[in-house]
Amino acid sequence: HVKAAPVVHADETSWRESKSRAWLWVATTALVAVFMIHRRRNAKAAQVLLGEDFAGVLCTNRYGAYHWVDRRGLCWSHLLRDFQAIAERYGSEWHGRRMILAGGRVLAAWSAWADGHIDRAVMLDRIRPEREQIQRMLLLGSTARFASAKTRRACRELLGWETAMWLFLDEPDLAPTNNLSERRLRRPVLWRSGSFGSDSPAGSRFVERILTTVATLSAQQRNALDFL
Numbered sequence: 001h002v003k004a005a006p007v008v009h010a011d012e013t014s015w016r017e018s019k020s021r022a023w024l025w026v027a028t029t030a031l032v033a034v035f036m037i038h039r040r041r042n043a044k045a046a047q048v049l050l051g052e053d054f055a056g057v058l059c060t061n062r063y064g065a066y067h068w069v070d071r072r073g074l075c076w077s078h079l080l081r082d083f084q085a086i087a088e089r090y091g092s093e094w095h096g097r098r099m100i101l102a103g104g105r106v107l108a109a110w111s112a113w114a115d116g117h118i119d120r121a122v123m124l125d126r127i128r129p130e131r132e133q134i135q136r137m138l139l140l141g142s143t144a145r146f147a148s149a150k151t152r153r154a155c156r157e158l159l160g161w162e163t164a165m166w167l168f169l170d171e172p173d174l175a176p177t178n179n180l181s182e183r184r185l186r187r188p189v190l191w192r193s194g195s196f197g198s199d200s201p202a203g204s205r206f207v208e209r210i211l212t213t214v215a216t217l218s219a220q221q222r223n224a225l226d227f228l
Contacts, residue, residue, distance in 0.1 A: 003051040005029045007173045009059045010050065010066065011181040012041060013189060016197025017204050024192075024207075025049050026184050026215075033184045033215035037204040043068050057171050059178050062161065073167040075178035076107055082154060086141060092151040095141040102130040102137075110168070110176050124169060131166060135159075184215050 002008055008027050015024040015037055023041045027034050027049050038045040046065045050058070057071045061078045080103050087096025106127050113123035141147055141155035158165070168176040188211055198204045217224045 001032045002027045002029060002034050003054060005032075005056050007057045007059070007171070008050065008054075009175075009178050009181040010046070011060065011178060011185055012063075012065075013185050013192075015192060015204075018198075018200055022197070022204070024185070024188055026181050026188075028181050028184050028215070028219075030180070031216070031219050033212060033219060035188070035208045035211040035215070037198070037208055041065060057167065057174050059174060059181075061178065071167065071171075072164050073171070073174050073176070074161060074164045076103060076165075076176045077179065077182075079103060079158070079165065082158065086151050086154060089148050089151050092141055092144065092147040095137045095144070095147070095151075095155075099134050099137045102133040106130045106134075107176060114175075120172065127169065135162070187211070187215070 008029055010025070010027045012023050012025045015022040017037060017039070020039070022037055022039050023045065025036045025038060025045065027036075034049065036045075036049050038048065043065050047054075047068070050069075054069060057073060058066060058069045059073045059075060060066045061075050066072060080100060083096050083099040083103055085096070086092045087100060089096070109118075109123045109126040109130075112118045113120055118126075138155045138159050142152055142159060144152070147155075168174045188207075191207075198207050213227065214224045217227055
């Protein structure tokens with residue numbers, strides 16, 4: 001189901017297997033969540049989870065394991081943190097604050113549309129000037145001599161992500177944040193803090209299966225104990 005879905009959200013968090021480093025991955029739609037524990041945090045692992053021929057739209061952060069996906073939307077919660085970091089650096093406070101305000105208005109407009117308060121045309125009209133403002137600030141920040149070298153690099157990198165940043169404007173079913181997969185990871189993170197991971201590959205398979213089962217049934221508002 002997930003491999004064939006038109007829109008998927010994906011994320012990963014650290015795990016332990018047999019006292020060695022591993023990663024817990026999740027790929028989720030509105031109705032199904034699939035968990036996978038893998039020893040690597042790379043493109044090969046992401047392809048195992050999503051399928052090498054994944055053709056849907058994927059919402060993630062900017063992590064490089066997903067670079068092979070053709071249609072990829074960025075999480076705006078992460079982008080706002082990038083803008084905040086720019087605002088906190090000497091020489092780029094002015095740029096960063098304006099990007100934070102514009103980004104907040106982008107998410108507010110999308111939320112108003114998602115909640116049915118405005119139609120999509122109005123949402124696009126509201127976002128257009130904010131997009132121009134963010135683009136202008138990134139361009140200024142990428143060349144400003146008074147900004148730190150770190151800020152200039154960050155702005156240049158974000159300029160290269162423009163298509164992914166704004167893909168949600170072209171894909172009505174794509175949310176601008178990756179909150180869906182991050183919510184799915186909250187329970188496993190709490191489990192990890194108490195169990196410290198799994199002791200064997202067999203234990204990891206159980207973790208994958210029980211998390212997939214419980215998260216999917218929860219998303220479908222079905223009773224996990226009855227199913228089990």
